[in-house]
Amino acid sequence: MNQRYAVLRPGIQWAISWVLALLLPAMLALASATAAAQTPAKAATAPAAARAVLVMGDSLSAGYGLSASQGWVALTADRIARTKPGWRVVNASISGETTAGGAARIDGELHRNKPAVVVIELGANDGLRGLPLSQTRANLDRMIRSAKASGAKVLLIGMRMPPNMGRDYTQGFADNFNALAKQHGVALLPFLLEPIATDRNAFQADNLHPVASVQPKLRDHVWTALAPLLR
Structure with a gap:
């Protein structure tokens, strides 16, 4: 049992790394978009003082x-x-x-x-x-x-x-x-x-x-x- 898992472990690690490499850019883009949505947009021009x-x-x-x-x-x-x-x-x-x-x-x-x-x-x-x-x-x-x-x-x-x-x-x-x-x-x-x-x-x-x-x-x-x- 232990020997079998010992053989599979490197393959599993590689697969996880590969999936993360694919998902990371998408995750970063999503986080950036979420932060932008939560940040109030700056007014194009400040209102003139009365x-x-x-x-x-x-x-x-x-x-x-x-x-x-x-x-x-x-x-x-x-x-x-x-x-x-x-x-x-x-x-x-x-x-x-x-x-x-x-x-x-x-x-x-x-x-x-x-x-x-x-x-x-x-x-x-x-x-x-x-x-x-x-x-x-x-x-x-x-x-x-x-x-x-x-x-x-x-x-x-x-x-x-x-x-x-x-x-x-x-x-x-x-x-x-x-x-x-x-x-x-x-x-x-x-x-x-x-x-x-x-x-x-x-x-x-x-x-x-x-x-x-x-x-x-x-x-x-x-x-x-x-x-x-x-x-």
Whole structure:
């Protein structure tokens, strides 16, 4: 018995080697095909990054006293998401922000977000504090220059001061926005609160910040100047 198997063993080994030699290429090809099927195909081209609208504002844009989804900036972001594919909104507004704060932050925000459009809604807190008009203008000028240098379009949103600030100050304050828009050739919305300014019920108890129910009016007002820039 043992002698018989001893004689057959070399033949069996040769046969096994021969079969393996025939099957190995097929096995390797099958393994390669399986691995390829399990590897996600790379996209032919990476999707283009969404162009950003950067909003640099104060509490009127930050949505003071409102939920995150109620402010005019959030409502604008929703509209852009529905009607302007390839665009997004970055709200870098801070309650209490002055033009000095905006001027100090603008370069970092531009570098971080690389916006195609920059909306500047600042100055109200300067005016309410009675800061020098020349200082406010210089800060806004710096922000506009930085935004334009980055290649972004600019929408400057103006504000008005109450008459108790004095005629010269209130007029000079409004003139700042007009003059800067003309100087730099940028889009201007002269007065953010124009649609609601004379309606006391449109404001919270502080008589400064709009309530949630009028935010769609502000969104639509801003949209008249913003939409042409999203082309």
